Amino acid sequence: QVQLVESGGGVVQPGRSLRLSCAASGFTFSNYGMHWVRQAPGKGLEWVAIIWHEGSIQYYTDAVKGRFTISRDNSKNTMFLQMNSLRAEDTGVYYCAKDLVMAVPYGMDVWGHGTTVTVSS
Amino acid sequence: DIQMTQSPSSLSASVGDRVTITCRASQGISNYLAWYQQKPGKVPKLLIYAASTLQSGVPSRFSGSGSGTDFTLTITSLQPEDVATYYCQKYNSAPFTFGPGTKVDIK
Numbered sequence: 001q002v003q004l005v006e007s008g009g010g011v012v013q014p015g016r017s018l019r020l021s022c023a024a025s026g027f028t029f030s031n032y033g034m035h036w037v038r039q040a041p042g043k044g045l046e047w048v049a050i051i052w053h054e055g056s057i058q059y060y061t062d063a064v065k066g067r068f069t070i071s072r073d074n075s076k077n078t079m080f081l082q083m084n085s086l087r088a089e090d091t092g093v094y095y096c097a098k099d100l101v102m103a104v105p106y107g108m109d110v111w112g113h114g115t116t117v118t119v120s121s
Numbered sequence: 122d123i124q125m126t127q128s129p130s131s132l133s134a135s136v137g138d139r140v141t142i143t144c145r146a147s148q149g150i151s152n153y154l155a156w157y158q159q160k161p162g163k164v165p166k167l168l169i170y171a172a173s174t175l176q177s178g179v180p181s182r183f184s185g186s187g188s189g190t191d192f193t194l195t196i197t198s199l200q201p202e203d204v205a206t207y208y209c210q211k212y213n214s215a216p217f218t219f220g221p222g223t224k225v226d227i228k
Contacts, residue, residue: 035217037165037219044206044208044219044220044221044222045157045159045165045208045210045219045222046219047210047216047217047218047219050215050217059215059216059217060215060216061216061218062122062216095164095165097165100167100170100176105212105215105217106155106170106171106212107155107167107170107171107176107210107212108155108157108165108167109167109176111164111165111166112164113164114164
């Protein structure tokens with residue numbers, strides 16, 4: 001079945017880096033845009049970044065621009081989020097999610113179970 | 122950037138009640154709007170896309186409407202399993218902002 005599995009979360013000090021991974025299975029990964037969405041403890045959903053299906057286009061929310069980089073390896077059915085200069089406000093559960101429709105953003109129909117990032121000294 | 126708002130922020134209704142949640146965009150987004158349901162401790166689930174198209178497997182008591190700046194999510198007969206927070210999201214262009222959420226529980 002269609003599945004997304006995140007990994008790479010953990011506890012990290014402010015200013016340090018972390019790299020999240022999202023392993024996809026059960027669908028043609030290279031046909032779909034992919035997103036990262038995060039949720040701070042007790043808060044709502046915050047869209048973080050998107051990478052187009054072929055990897056040529058990326059967009060970010062202003063809060064992470066210049067610090068986070070989204071990428072993908074279609075040969076390995078895996079997406080990444082490189083997070084640098086981490087701040088306390090980056091703490092939360094990070095979900096990867098798949099676009100509903102091939103090649104264009106259209107809502108996210110499959111979500112992973114999330115990986116937790118805690119930024120604390 | 123386009124801002125998304127939702128109202129109310131929370132509501133309490135009885136089983137069988139009709140529930141309506143409103144989402145508003147600060148600029149027109151045509152029908153590029155999705156609705157998600159997140160039950161406590163669970164992963165978000167896509168309910169509706171293109172403002173009014175029901176995602177496969179979602180009960181027909183859920184419906185969406187609207188275009189431009191004003192959108193609604195309606196639950197025609199609230200069920201106990203509908204206790205959740207509901208989010209709208211725009212996807213006409215980046216950033217793909219979520220609304221702040223509406224928490225629904227049973228009276």
